[in-house]
Amino acid sequence: MMEVMQRPRVPVASLPAGIPNVPTFDGEGTLDAGKEATVFLKDFAEAIQNKDWSTFGNVFDENSWWRDSLTLTFDKRTLKGKQDIVKAWKTLSETRKPSRFSSQKDDDMIMEAQFVRMAPQLASLNVPFSFTTDAPKTKCIGQFKLVPKDGQWKVWVMTTAVMSLEEHPFESLPRQSPSMIDASQRGKPQAQGLPRVEGVLDAIVIGASSSGISNTIMLDSIGANVAAFDIEPAAGGNWSTKRYENICLHHPAFMIQLPMFPVPREGYPDYLSGRDLTKYFGAAIEKLKLPIFAGIKVVSNVFDEKTNLWNVTVQDVETNKEATLQAKNIVLSNGFLVSHENPKYPDLKDRHFFKGPVEHTTVYRTPGPYKGKDVVIVGSGNSAHDVAHNLALSNAKSVTILQRSPTVLLDFDVIGPMVTMMYDGATPIDTADFLRASLPAAIERDMARGALRLVGWCLRRDAKSAGMVENVSLFGMDSEGEVPGYVTASGHPHLYFSGIVEAGGVVLATGYEIVDLPKRWKETGFLDAKSAGMVENVSLFGMDSEGEVPGYVTASGHPHLYFSGIGFYMCRWIGRYTAIQVIADVAGKFPATYPRSK
Template identity: 25%
Template sequence: MHALARIPNLSESDFSEHPVWRDSHGLTGTFRTFYSAERISKVWKILSATRGVANIKLGDSRTRIHRLPNRSFAWVTVDFCFETCSLPKTSNIGQLFLTPAPNGEWKIWMITTYLERMLGYPSVDELIPPTADRIRENSAIPDRKQAQFDAVVVGAGQAGLSVGGRLKALGVSYVVIDAIRTVGDNWKTRYDSTRLHTTREFAHLPFGRTFTPEYQEYLTKDDVAKGFVEWADKFDINVWLSTCLENGIWDKVHKRYTLYINHAGKRVTITCRHVVMATGGYGPKRTYPEYDGREIFKGHVIHAEDYKNSHEWKGQAGVVVGTANTAHDIAEDMVETGMKSVWMIQRGRTFVIPASHFKRYSDRLYNAHTPTATADRLSYTLPWAITRQIAQALLHPMAAAEPERYDALKKANFKVTQYGDLVYNLTVRRGGHYMDVGCSNLISNGMVKVKSDSLPVRYKPDGLECADGTFIPADVVVFATGFSGTLGEMVEDLFGEEIGTKFGTFWGFNDEGEIRNAFVPTEQPGMWAAAGTVGHSRYHSRFIALHIAADIAGIPFEVYSQ
C-alpha cells in the first residue's frame, strides 16, 4: 500500500483535500487533533523522528470499506502498528482512512494513532484476579497515621475505579478514596427509579464484561451498584471508604503531594506523586431558580439530588422543573406512583433521542460479540468532530422516519429538538438532553403536562404562578436543574488558588476539538482529571495510568505542545 510505505515520511501530496489526524497519546503524549495536509505532514515528520517510529507493519485486520447510511461518502480503512524507540518505548496502533482522488489514486483522508502499551511493562488492558491464597489489598484503612502511595485516586465511581484498576494492572502503588460507605453507593443512593438509558454492553468497567447476560438489558441503579461491588472485589481494588480528602499541599521541590484525609473521624496523612480527581465534572453546588413567596408555599420543595420516590405524595400534585434525563425520570415516576397531576416546567428546548435509536447506533460496536476494548478503540480514537458527524448521519435518519413522535411532543407544548447533536450535549453541555425510555409518550398522551411558554415567578400557597398569570397546582416541587461550580473550583478549594489555576478549565472542547484537561497531563504536575460517562471513564483511564507508570519509572512521556 503506497500510503503505508510512505510512513514515517508522509508529505502533503499523500493527503486528500481536507485531512485530519488524531493522536491518542501515541506520539504527542496527550490527545491532539491536527488539520490540513501541511500541518499534519510537518508534525508527523517531527514526531516520527523525535519519538523514533520503527517496525511499521500492517495490522491483523483486513482492509475494510465503510459508507455513511445515505451512501454520500465512503472510505477504506487500513490498520497498521508501529513502535517508538525513545523512552518510554511503546507499541502503538494506527489506522489510515483512504479515499480515492479524481485521478484514481488513494489519498489519506484521516489518520488515527493510539498508544497501546509500554514495551517491557504489563498490559494496561489486562488484570488477572488474585488467587484465593493471595493477601488481598481491598481492606479497611490501615491502623497508622501516615501512608505513602505513587498515586491517590479521589472518587470511587466509574472513573475512579477504572483508573485504580488500570494502575494496579501496571503495578503502580495506589489507593482509591471516597466518602461513600460501600462501593457502588454513588449509584445505589440515587432516586429509586434510576435506570441506565444506555444498554448493558456499554456499561462495563475495564478488563472484560462486568455485567453478564443475567443482568437485564437496561440496568437499574442497584444492578450498576452490584456490578461495581463485584468488579472491585473480583480484582481486589484498593479502596478506602468513608474517607474524605480535606485538603492537600504540593511540594514543588520534591514534586510530591501531601494529602490530609479524614476516615470516619480519624486523621491520616498520605504522600503521593500523583492525584487523580475522579469526582465528576460538576461542582457540588445545587442550582435552584429563585421564585418569590417561598415562605407562603405549603408544599414540599426539594432538589432532584434528594428525590427518592413519590410514594408519600400519591394523589397529590407534582411539578418538576427541568426537562433533561433526570427530570423526565422523576415525572415518569410521579405518574406511575399515582399522583393527581404532574407538570414539567421547560426552560429551554430539549433534544430528545429515543433509547431505541441510540441502541441501534450503539449496538454497531457495543454488543455481545465485540470485545469492549476493541469497541472503545474504534469509537474513541476518532476525532470528536468526525464522531459528531457520524453520530448525526446515523441518528438523524431514524428521527426523520418517525415524525409523528416529535409532532406529538410539539402538540403537547414540549419544545423539542428533533435533529440534535448528542456528542455536543455530552461533551460541551454535559447534559440537557433526554434519552427517551418512556416519558415522551406520557407527555404526548397528556399524563405529564408541559409549561414551556412562560416560567414560574412566584409561589402561591398551593402552587406556582407563571409570568403570564398561569397557575400550576403543586404539593411538591422538584428542581431537576443540575449543579453549578466546576472541578477546577473544587481543586482550588482543596489545594489553593495557584494549583487550581494551573489545573485549568475542565470539559468542553478546545480549539482543536479535544476535551479540555480530561485524561491528559495538566499544567499542574501530577494532577489529573477523570470523569464522564462509563464509556469515557473505562477507555480514557488507561492513558492516565500509562502516564503515571512511566513517570514513576523515571521515563515520563514528553508532551508535544506546538
C-alpha cells in the same frame, strides 16, 4: 511533563467541517480492500523510515485530520490539515521514532481492512494497523480512513492510540507483583478504616465509582503502587444512596463494563439500576482484589515542590481519625463535572409561602412526600423523565413537566442502535472503545446530523414559527388586563400555551451549576493555592479549538494531577491512558508533549 496552559473553549458548531464527497465509483463493488490496504501501509511506513516527508505528505488530503491519543504527541490532540500533520510527524519522529508498522492481527489489533459506504455521498477504505514508538517504548494501534482522490487513496482521517508501555505491560488481576498495599487490605468494597502504608505511593485515586475503580484497575494492572479512596461507606455506593430510587442507566451492560471485569450475565439486567451498579462495583473489587478504601474522605492535597510529592490528608469518616500519605500523582475521579455539590436551583420568589415539598433531583429519592399531590417537574432532561415515570407509577395525583427551551426527544428504537452499534458484543470491548473515539469532534458532529436526517428527523426548529409566538416567560398584562399569549392568541394559529399549572409539590430537574472548581478547592483547602491556580476548571465543560476537552485525562495544568472521569462508556480508555502517563512519570520516561499553538 505536561505543559501548563489554560485553553479557551469554543462552540462545537464553530469547529471546521470535514466531510468529503465520495459518490459511488467504478470498481467499488470488486475492490480488494486487503490488497489496497497493504500497499498503502507499506508506502506510508517507508516514507517515515526514509524521512521522505514530501512522499509522506502526498498521502494526505488537504482537508485531512489526525486524532492522537498519547502515541507521538503523548497527549490528546486533533490536528487538521496536511501541512500541520506533516510538520508534527516530522518533528515528533526525531525522538519518538515510530516504526514496525503492521496490519497483522494480535491481542490489541483485531480489525481488518474494509471498504465502508456510509451514505450515497460518503465512503472510506478503513485501514487498521499497529506500530511502536521509542522514548518511551510503546505499543500503539491506528486506523486510516482513506478516500479516492485523483486516482489514488488519500488520508481523510488518521486515528492513533497508545495501548501499552512495552517495559510496563498491563498484567491480569488479581495482582501477583509486590505492592505497598497489603493483601489483607485488598478486595474490600466496604469501609475498612485507614490504609497501612509506609513509603511513597505512585498514585492516589480520589473517588471509587465507575471512573475511580477503572483507574485503580489499570494502575494496579500496570504495576503502580496505588490506593483509591471514596467517602461513601461502600465503593460506588452513591448510586444506591444519593440517586433517585428508580435510576437506570441508558447504556447496556456491555457498554458500561469496567476494564478486566465484564458485567456478569447472571444476576444483572442488560440495563443496570443504581443498586445493580453498587453490587457490580463491589463484585469487581472483591474479584480483582483492588486496593480501594471506602468510608475515607480526602481532606487536602498539598504539593511539595522540593520533594515533587503530594502530601494527601485522609480521614476515616466513622472515627474521624486522620493520616497523611505521600504520592507522586493524584487522580481525580470524584464527580467534578456532575456533582451533588453543584445543583442548579432557579430563583423561586416567595418560596417560604409554599408548604409542599420542593426537591432538586440530586435530593429526590422516592415519591413518598408527593403522595396525593399534583406534582410539577421543572426541566425536561433525562432525570426529569426518570422522576416523572417514578411519580406517575406512584400515588401522586398528577405529574406535569414544564419545559422552557427545546428538548431533543428521540425514538430509542431508532437512536439506540446508533449509540450502541460498536457495543453489541460482537466487537471486543477495547476495539469498540477505539472505534467509538476515533473520529474528530467536528466530523462526528456532521455525521450525526447526516444520520439523523437520513432517518427523517428535522434538526432545526421552524424559525418562522418561533418568530410568531408570544414570549410567555415575560409574564404580565396588556392594556386590557389580560395575559398575552396564555390560552388564546399565542401568535401562531396552531400553538397554545395552556396557562397556569397548580402544584402541591415541585421537583427541580434543572441540572448543575458551572462553578469555579479551582477557587473552591483553594478556599476549602482541597488543593494548595498554587496547584489550584494551575489547573483547568473542568466544571466548565467544553471543547478547545481542536475539538478536545481541556484538562480531561491529559494536560490538567498540573504535571502530577489528572482529571480522569467523565462517563461510563469512556472509563476503560481513560483508565488506560491515565495509568500509562502515571507509570511513565514514575519511571522517569514521560516525554515532552507536542506543543500547542499559543
